[in-house]
Amino acid sequence: MVEKSLGKNGEWGEMTSEAIQTLLLANAHTAYSLAILVHSLPIEIKSTKETVDFKAMFTSEIQDLSVDINPEQLKYSHNVVIPAAPPSTLRGHPKDTLDLLHASQGQWIPRYIHRFKRQKEGVWGKWNDTQAGNKVYGFEAVKAFWYTGEKAEPAEASKPRQMGDPVMLHFHGGGYLCGTAAETDLTSSIPKALVNHSPIHHILSVDYRLAPTAPWPLPLLDAISAYHWLVQTEGVEERDIIVAGDSAGGHLALALTRWLRDEGATVGLRLPRGMVLMSPWADLGFTNAWGEEAIRHNKDSDTIDDTFGPFACALLLRALPAPTMHTSQYISPASLLIPAKTNGKESFENFPPTYIVYGGAERLSTNIQLLWDRIQLGRQKQMVPDRLFVSPDGVHDFMIFPWMAEEASAVYEDLDVWLRDLLAAELTEDVDHVDVQSEDQEEDTGWRDMITKRRLNRQMTRESLKSHKSPVMGPVRDDLGMMRMMEDMSEEGISMIGTGLPIPHFDLEMPKSPEWLTPLTAELRPEYGFDNEEIPWYDLDGSPNDEDRKDR
Known part of the structure; x- marks a missing residue:
């Protein structure tokens, strides 16, 4: 096993498979995964001109493989x-x-994903x-x-x-x-x-x-x-x-x-x-x-x-x-x-x-x-170094x-x-490989x-x-390339799993190099307009149910 120094709260100790699982699951109770959010919350944010569908924006790259692209x-x-x-x-x-x-x-049962009553039958x-x-x-x-x-x-x-x-x-x-x-x-x-x-x-x-x-x-x-x-x-x-x-x-x-x-x-x-x-x-x-x-x-x-x-x-x-x-x-x-x-x-x-x-x-x-x-x-020995x-x-x-x-x-x-x-390197088989398979082929x-x-x-x-x-x-200049990509994907029938929501048309006058488009950086997420405590915890696989939802 591998030893690591203890953290301020004593949570780091001997590295074991069980310890890693416990820590990650514990963090799932307190940290929002953006991937969970975009599959569960009907969040909208305001651009300078129109409403942008935050959920569709960050899930547009999930392809419905049953749809053939033209x-x-x-x-x-x-x-x-x-x-x-x-x-x-x-x-x-x-x-x-x-x-x-x-x-x-x-x-x-997916590990590291917090869900209220996670052991309940059918919850996944x-x-x-x-x-x-x-x-x-x-x-x-x-x-x-x-x-x-x-x-x-x-x-x-x-x-x-x-x-x-x-x-x-x-x-x-x-x-x-x-x-x-x-x-x-x-x-x-x-x-x-x-x-x-x-x-x-x-x-x-x-x-x-x-x-x-x-x-x-x-x-x-x-x-x-x-x-x-x-x-x-x-x-x-x-x-x-x-x-x-x-x-x-x-x-x-x-x-x-x-x-x-x-x-x-x-x-x-x-x-x-x-x-x-x-x-x-x-x-x-x-x-x-x-x-x-x-x-x-x-x-x-x-x-x-x-x-x-x-x-x-x-x-x-x-x-x-x-x-x-x-x-x-x-x-x-x-x-x-x-x-x-x-x-x-x-x-x-x-x-x-x-x-x-x-x-x-x-x-x-x-x-x-x-x-x-x-x-x-x-x-x-290698013919070409790594x-x-x-x-x-x-x-x-x-x-x-x-x-x-x-x-x-x-x-x-x-x-x-x-x-x-x-x-371009000459392989050993290029010199020594015998292509002849039989006497008949040799005479052909x-x-x-x-x-x-x-x-x-x-x-x-x-x-x-x-x-x-x-x-x-x-040089490549494509400040709005991500937006065009998402619109193109919508036209090709590629959309988020489990919904037919169209990819929206984005404001083409947004600032260049919009860092907030970076989908996985917690520090750069946009303001949602309400406190975290007001975000409802929806069941990810269906409509919300009062018994299986926890306000966080």
Whole structure:
């Protein structure tokens, strides 16, 4: 166990799974989670001209995955439906946790979320699956978007990919609570920028299932389906794939890569060429925030609210035993309650080359730094060294925010160099790999010509990567981009869960760089117009009921 110094009130002591859970649940009684507020309170605030629907504004990025986006409205991407991976692919951690998910049906109680009479039967509504009966969870078809550059016209096809061209498999951020792979989402600025400012011009961003309706390991199953489809159906070789993600998407990229290392060979899948992690969430059990100083780390500079992480974790892991978040290397690879090792399943042994970027002003910086240290601990010989990029003034996931475009540009320029070195490196298999499968194939002139052409293509690709550099991202001015994004999402049928509220039209004469739009910073929340004591505590899963409501 890990010892931390006692705080002023004696609340900090020995770090244990039980102590962390107790503290977080206690805080849930006294601290409002913005995520809870926007799902439960009909709050409005006043702009200079009109009323802004606060609730719709901060939940507009929660996508109704049943709504198909009109392809005619897509300017940067092409939508695609990825089929479910075959049942034979379900192995290891995903299978074990899926079995636990099924075994605990009817008993899913989100931790760290305060609710009046929390033990009362049925109080957790849609966050439990009692209404679904004996539903069988598993692999399902998943929606995704190909980013290959801006279209000249709506009907334009995606850019053709030549054999050997690199592909990025990207997972968006949002704490497993919100966000989409759609181009109207704020996190889509990452694949849009990478297509133009990196050597990778084909990026598949995945709309994996989200925690409010899909607990762990269902997001991981969607990630496996996407990787399997790229390799087995689209014919993309693993050595041409870079797995990437920001925030929660970085966590998902880590989990997928670990599963490929542990189970991939058994199901005919190899590890990707490399991994790119942007502000990855690597300690879902909050061990790095244990201690009076640790919990305040970068609190005044970051965009993450105290209770957003616990709220997200409560929903994501509600079907699993509580200690899992502290003891599973798939769920919390940077947990202080997991011993650091140089080899074995709990280590990062044999992980592909990795690029990590984070902001010096973000609250997750300590767990990301620990993640980096543990990756280095498991390293042996590498064809390309790992790379850590720290942007001194960057907040969490700073690369998605238009007002941090200058910091993001520096990252893309640095990442371009690293990706070119990685993709241009000659793999051992390029020299030693035997393409001939049988004597019949060896005598097949057409087959041998194809192999020769493929090798020449790869050689030309490597030479091009070495001799070129991607354009540097110029200045970005998009003070009202978030507002336009939300209106676009409304037009595409993307709205908050459980309601058909439209996204409002915002006052276009609001001050530039409106900091109050930052959704997760407690200190920057707008005035609601009434005292906290007057805020009613609504049941999150239905209409308010006097017996199940507590005025706070």
